[in-house]
Amino acid sequence: DMSKVDTGDVVTKALENQVKAEKKRISTAYKVADNSDGAREIVNLDPASSFVNENMPAANYNGNVLDAFQKETKRLGLSEGDMNSGDYQLGDMSVYQSEQLRKFVNSNIDSSNPKDQRLGAKLKEAIDGSVGDAGGEPYNRARKLRSKFSNKYQDKKLIADLLGTKPGSTDRKIALEKVSEKAIKLSSAEELKNLRRTLQKTEEGKAAFNELAAQSLKDIKDISTGNIGQDERGNPLVSPAKFAKAVNGLDESGKLDILFGKKGAEQLRTMVNIGRDTFVSQPGAVNY
Numbered sequence: 001d002m003s004k005v006d007t008g009d010v011v012t013k014a015l016e017n018q019v020k021a022e023k024k025r026i027s028t029a030y031k032v033a034d035n036s037d038g039a040r041e042i043v044n045l046d047p048a049s050s051f052v053n054e055n056m057p058a059a060n061y062n063g064n065v066l067d068a069f070q071k072e073t074k075r076l077g078l079s080e081g082d083m084n085s086g087d088y089q090l091g092d093m094s095v096y097q098s099e100q101l102r103k104f105v106n107s108n109i110d111s112s113n114p115k116d117q118r119l120g121a122k123l124k125e126a127i128d129g130s131v132g133d134a135g136g137e138p139y140n141r142a143r144k145l146r147s148k149f150s151n152k153y154q155d156k157k158l159i160a161d162l163l164g165t166k167p168g169s170t171d172r173k174i175a176l177e178k179v180s181e182k183a184i185k186l187s188s189a190e191e192l193k194n195l196r197r198t199l200q201k202t203e204e205g206k207a208a209f210n211e212l213a214a215q216s217l218k219d220i221k222d223i224s225t226g227n228i229g230q231d232e233r234g235n236p237l238v239s240p241a242k243f244a245k246a247v248n249g250l251d252e253s254g255k256l257d258i259l260f261g262k263k264g265a266e267q268l269r270t271m272v273n274i275g276r277d278t279f280v281s282q283p284g285a286v287n288y
Contacts, residue, residue, distance in 0.1 A: 008179030014208035029142035038136030039096040051126040056083040065120040068108045095135035112167035158191040180215040189254035213259045220246045240275035
């Protein structure tokens, strides 16, 4: 019988271990690509130059990701001009160099600053648009893995929140004891379904989702027996109305089947339907 903290820990660890494994696969794929013939193919990053020139005035602060990008490209001898003057220009470079610049952008975005996050994301898009499919199959394979990773863990709000930290802090965005509430009560059915689909890629993840479902069942039990009292033997009394409300709430939002599967959900619905017939005794009766 796990606590909410334990459940949160199991779920987030399963996700974190998946992320670690997938990042390792991406890193390995890029190492192969960086050592391939395609790494030396020359690309032109004019769209990225234009983006920097057009967006620097709007950024309106020093030390942002565009500022860091300009300094890094100048240090590497890959650019001329100045973005504050509007004549910043990236020179031709190898696919390998362009990929290293993309990594630099990724690691220099200020995660606590929404404007910096937007600028960094758009700059990466400009670089990707310039490079396209250059570099051949090894790079295309690595980019595909990177894109799938982003779609699975960074673009899905629930998963991103469960894995994320508070701006400018190492504290979890969602505290462990709040993970089950965030996943079950505060997210849409589609988000919960996606979390299940993602977790069920590994055995550890399957077990974690089962614990999430078990926590939901425990919540239903707590709601159904809360402030009702006990029978003469000390057993908690159950409120059929509260039980029905808790189960129907999950059912109406489409989450009952997601959490418990078709069979489990049907069993809970049956319990709701026969609740009035089952709980017929008055409070205080020994066999309530």
